Amino acid sequence: MSDELRGPDDDALGRRLVAELPRYTAPVRLRVSIVETTDRPRRPVWLMPLITAAATALALVLFMLPVLPRIAPADPVQQVVRAVVNEHSRALIWGARQPQILPAGLPWLTQETGIDLRRAFAGDDRLSLVGAEPVYLTRLRGVALHYRDVDGHLVTYVALPAERTFTMKERDRVAIAGRYRPMLARDSGFVSWVWKEGDIACFLVSDMASQDDLERFKDYFVRVRVATEPTIAY
Amino acid sequence: MADADFQRQTLQHLDALYNFAVYLTRNPPEADDLVQETYLRAFRFSHRFQPGTHLRAWLFQILRNTFLTFYRLRERETAIAEDGVPDWDVPMFHDTSTDEGGALEAHTDLERAMRRLPEEFRTVLLLAEVEGLPLEEVARVMACPVGTVKSRIFRAKERLRALLKDYEKK
Numbered sequence: 001m002s003d004e005l006r007g008p009d010d011d012a013l014g015r016r017l018v019a020e021l022p023r024y025t026a027p028v029r030l031r032v033s034i035v036e037t038t039d040r041p042r043r044p045v046w047l048m049p050l051i052t053a054a055a056t057a058l059a060l061v062l063f064m065l066p067v068l069p070r071i072a073p074a075d076p077v078q079q080v081v082r083a084v085v086n087e088h089s090r091a092l093i094w095g096a097r098q099p100q101i102l103p104a105g106l107p108w109l110t111q112e113t114g115i116d117l118r119r120a121f122a123g124d125d126r127l128s129l130v131g132a133e134p135v136y137l138t139r140l141r142g143v144a145l146h147y148r149d150v151d152g153h154l155v156t157y158v159a160l161p162a163e164r165t166f167t168m169k170e171r172d173r174v175a176i177a178g179r180y181r182p183m184l185a186r187d188s189g190f191v192s193w194v195w196k197e198g199d200i201a202c203f204l205v206s207d208m209a210s211q212d213d214l215e216r217f218k219d220y221f222v223r224v225r226v227a228t229e230p231t232i233a234y
Numbered sequence: 235m236a237d238a239d240f241q242r243q244t245l246q247h248l249d250a251l252y253n254f255a256v257y258l259t260r261n262p263p264e265a266d267d268l269v270q271e272t273y274l275r276a277f278r279f280s281h282r283f284q285p286g287t288h289l290r291a292w293l294f295q296i297l298r299n300t301f302l303t304f305y306r307l308r309e310r311e312t313a314i315a316e317d318g319v320p321d322w323d324v325p326m327f328h329d330t331s332t333d334e335g336g337a338l339e340a341h342t343d344l345e346r347a348m349r350r351l352p353e354e355f356r357t358v359l360l361l362a363e364v365e366g367l368p369l370e371e372v373a374r375v376m377a378c379p380v381g382t383v384k385s386r387i388f389r390a391k392e393r394l395r396a397l398l399k400d401y402e403k404k
Contacts, residue, residue: 013391014363020344021364026252030266031245034273038241 076165080201081185081192083137088156088190088205091146099131102145109134113141115159115200116233121224126150135160143230147220153213155206155220159230162201168194176218180225193221200230240280244273247290250365251297257360258301260349271304272297291371294361298375302353347397355390362387 073079102122110116112134123129130146135158142160149155168183175181182195191214193204204224208217251272255265275296276283283292348356354376361372362383373380 010388010391013394016344017348017359017363020342021348022342022345023249023364024253024256024262024265026248026269027266030252030269031248034245034248034270035241037270037274038277 075169076163077168077183077194078185078187080138080160080166081194081203082187084156084158084160084192084203084205085187085190087135087137087144087158088154089188091144091156092154092207096131096133096144096146099133099146102129102132105132109143110233113143114232114234115141115143115161116231117143117159117228118231119227119229120145121147121157121227123147124223127155127220127223130154145228147224149216149220153206153208155204155208155217155224157224157228158203158205159228160201160203161232162196162199166196166201168196174218177222180222182221182225191217193217195225197230199232202228202230237280240283241277243289244276244293247293250290251293254294254357254360254365255297255301257348257356258298258353268297268301271300275300288367288371288374290365291367291375294365294367295375295377298357343398343401347394347401350397351390351393354386355393358383358386359390359394 073082102120106117106120109132120132121127121129127147127149130148132143132145135142135144137158137160140160140163142158145157147155147157172183172185173181174184180195182193185192185194186209189209190205190207191209192206195202202225204217204221206213206217206220208214248269252265252269255268255272256262259265259268272293276293279296283289348359351359357376358372361367361375362369367375369380369383373383376383376386
């Protein structure tokens with residue numbers, strides 16, 4: 001056999017490869033396994049790109065969600081509520097920009113905002129006044145009073161001039177203490193009491209959204225409502 | 235999706251593919267995996283097969299590409315991981331060391347010599363000489379010109395002769 005290979009006879013080597021090289025046959029289990037695999041129902045070819053595209057789009061939307069502009073509510077009351085809630089959130093995180101002490105700061109607040117607080121709730125055993133400041137919400141100047149209750153909840157009172165479109169829905173009103181019927185508004189996890197006093201729209205905002213907290217929040221509303229009297233100064 | 239007739243036709247070449255896979259991988263369990271993967275790909279991309287062309291060559295091409303892309307990559311990663319630098323002389327697939335589970339033992343000098351050939355030479359001999367594929371089909375499987383195939387066959391045989399000569403001396 002060696003003589004054959006030493007020479008230039010390529011055909012001989014080729015023949016030897018065919019004749020002598022062992023051939024391995026596929027095991028039966030491999031054949032069975034392939035048949036079983038191919039018999040299994042498979043997803044259509046177009047499905048995987050579709051799923052991939054949908055998953056990518058979903059991931060992008062979720063990623064962009066925090067920076068997407070929020071849809072403004074159509075209801076004018078709800079729009080103002082959202083602005084008030086945003087102001088409350090800001091105060092909750094950063095505190096008041098220009099905190100004033102009451103009643104000393106009232107004349108300055110009136111001068112700045114055009115809203116005169118004839119009487120202002122200055123705090124009691126449950127709520128303590130943190131500060132007062134002028135605010136500018138939905139292109140309206142107003143007054144904000146920040147309180148903190150004994151449990152640490154920040155409660156914000158806001159008085160703004162009420163526009164003509166500012167009409168509260170009856171179905172959202174809640175009777176409190178048999179005397180008052182403010183509107184209860186919820187936005188972004190916060191709750192607000194909304195009511196009107198003459199030409200002034202008033203808001204009391206807090207994060208006391210649970211059922212138990214809401215009862216206490218009603219009490220805060222009464223305390224603030226009876227002791228605060230805003231009017232348009234000019 | 236592959237229809238039943240296509241599946242039946244491809245399964246006729248199972249033994250040839252398995253034989254080729256054993257010589258490429260030098261390890262029957264891995265040859266199993268390679269063949270199975272080849273069939274999965276063939277069925278998945280059955281719409282790309284042009285009827286009238288050589289099905290056998292098409293399957294060999296898939297098998298070799300799968301081997302080169304998947305198995306060789308794995309082998310190279312192992313080689314790099316062990317000593318920190320790439321070792322280009324390592325076998326493309328598992329070597330025939332005796333301590334390795336499932337590794338195939340060579341029965342003849344010819345088989346032993348075949349295993350020592352580089353993958354390009356082994357493939358060209360197996361396809362052209364053992365399986366009897368036309369040179370044009372071998373060129374298609376190996377993605378190279380026919381002239382290169384001829385040259386590789388010549389060099390592969392030269393190398394094979396030299397190896398066999400060495401075995402005889404021993």
